[in-house]
Amino acid sequence: MTTILQIDTPGRAAVDVTAKIADVAAASNAPGGLAHLFIQHTSASLTVQENADPDVMADLLDWLDRTAPENGPYRHRAEGPDDMPAHLKSAMTATSLFVPFENGRLLLGTWQGIYLLEHRRAPHRRRIAVTLAPEL
Incomplete structure (x- = not known):
């Protein structure tokens, strides 16, 4: 099952998309598996990074x-x-x-979040394809 998420970005930024991805996993009713995330763009990207201190993402963007x-x-x-x-x-x-x-919950570490990295200065609407692969 693939869900396409549309994420509006403000321009160059790290946009926390963890909750949106978690919502897809929770709605699946699958006992477990892997969520594959694919950004459908060539000037934006994805990363898993620390979500406790916003300076981490600011330093990464810099x-x-x-x-x-x-x-x-x-x-x-x-x-x-x-x-x-x-x-x-x-x-x-x-x-x-x-x-x-x-059980519908992402198995991220305590301080981890999933971010869409917008590399352009202007705001964009980005698409992330989220495909859930249940455990066999």
């Missing part, structure tokens, strides 16, 4: 900006100066994740 700056010597500039850096940031992070679940 590091990605330093690693793939907008003023780099890129050939691809079709959609503006933040486009190619967004593709690079997506390549450095993840476009898909697996998260185990049991």
